[in-house]
Amino acid sequence: MGLQAYLILAATVFCIGLFGVVTRRNTIGILLGIELMLNAVNINLVAFSHFNATATGLVFTLFTICITVSEAAIGLALVILLFRVRRTVMADHLDLLKG
Amino acid sequence: MLSDIAFWLLSVMLVGSALAVVLSKNLFHAVLWLALALTGTAGVFLLLNAEFLAAVQLLLYAGGVITIVVFAIVVTERLVGERLSQTSRGVASGGLVAAGLLWIIVNTLMQRPLPVTPLPQISDLTRVVGEQVLTTFVLPFELLALLMLAAMLGAIYFARPED
Numbered sequence: 001m002g003l004q005a006y007l008i009l010a011a012t013v014f015c016i017g018l019f020g021v022v023t024r025r026n027t028i029g030i031l032l033g034i035e036l037m038l039n040a041v042n043i044n045l046v047a048f049s050h051f052n053a054t055a056t057g058l059v060f061t062l063f064t065i066c067i068t069v070s071e072a073a074i075g076l077a078l079v080i081l082l083f084r085v086r087r088t089v090m091a092d093h094l095d096l097l098k099g
Numbered sequence: 100m101l102s103d104i105a106f107w108l109l110s111v112m113l114v115g116s117a118l119a120v121v122l123s124k125n126l127f128h129a130v131l132w133l134a135l136a137l138t139g140t141a142g143v144f145l146l147l148n149a150e151f152l153a154a155v156q157l158l159l160y161a162g163g164v165i166t167i168v169v170f171a172i173v174v175t176e177r178l179v180g181e182r183l184s185q186t187s188r189g190v191a192s193g194g195l196v197a198a199g200l201l202w203i204i205v206n207t208l209m210q211r212p213l214p215v216t217p218l219p220q221i222s223d224l225t226r227v228v229g230e231q232v233l234t235t236f237v238l239p240f241e242l243l244a245l246l247m248l249a250a251m252l253g254a255i256y257f258a259r260p261e262d
Contacts, residue, residue, distance in 0.1 A: 001102070001103055001106045002216070003213040003214050004208055004209075004215075005106065006143070006147070007208050007213070008205055008208060009110050009113065009114070009143075011208070012114055013113060013136075014200075015197040015198070015200050015201040015204075016114070016117040016118055016197065017117065017121070018196065019121050019193050019194060019196075019197035020120060022189065022192075022196060022197075023121070023187040023189055023190050023193040023194075024121070025186055025188055028171055028172060028175070029129060031168070032120055032121075032129055032130065032133050032168070033121060035137075035160075035164060036117055036133070039137060039160070042152075042156075046143070046147050046149050047147060049147075050148060050149070050217050051213075051214045051217045052214075052218060053218035053219060053220055053221055055228045055231050056231065058149055058151070058152055058224065058228045059228055059231050059232055059236050061149075061152055062228070062232065063236075063243055065152075065155055065159055066159075066246075066247060067246065068160075068164070069159050069160075069164060069247075070246055070249075071250075072163075072164045072167055072168070073167060074254060074257075076167050076170070077253065077254040078257065079171055079175065080174050080175065081257045083175040092188070
């Protein structure tokens with residue numbers, strides 16, 4: 001398969017993740033959508049790296065994976081903290097800053 | 100030919116499980132579908148000759164992230180019962196935004212001449228990745244170590260017992 005097929009696959013997964021982020025009510029559901037989007041970007045990086053025969057994309061993917069894992073740990077810690085304070089993880093109910 | 104079949108199978112698996120992640124009513128099921136989607140991505144990496152990244156993907160994502168998310172669900176919700184079911188809002192407008200973005204990206208990709216066959220591959224890719232991480236990209240690598248330390252300290256700080 002050509003590079004185009006991989007890029008279209010990644011774009012599809014990215015848009016599905018975006019759909020999840022904008023439609024989910026549960027904060028954990030939103031985080032799952034973000035994971036999908038970051039994952040799609042990794043497919044792009046590895047595909048470009050493969051078709052241009054360089055290792056740079058793979059190094060970038062390695063960095064992205066590490067950053068995503070940190071993001072998941074911090075994001076979920078925030079969710080647990082929010083739950084402790086507000087007793088809910090629904091994004092609609094977290095409107096403390098709304099004027 | 101075999102890699103084409105593998106690509107289509109992995110694509111169907113990846114897109115199907117990704118759709119299940121965002122559409123599943125049960126949050127716990129959504130996490131399990133995400134695990135399948137991440138495993139499918141590891142398969143795509145294997146198809147692109149990135150064996151090392153496929154292993155990292157399985158260990159860190161499918162192993163680590165899924166475990167953390169399941170822990171978060173156990174802490175904030177009950178695993179069975181009414182509270183776990185989740186609803187979506189603005190499905191029509193959200194779908195419109197996602198489909199519009201997909202249309203723009205695919206249109207752009209179609210207009211560009213992109214390589215169909217890969218260039219001759221580097222032999223021993225994993226060794227090259229390791230060398231690049233410790234030479235060209237050594238500063239981002241060290242910053243990444245700092246980031247992971249900060250994330251670990253932050254997570255411990257957030258999770259501390261209330262006093």
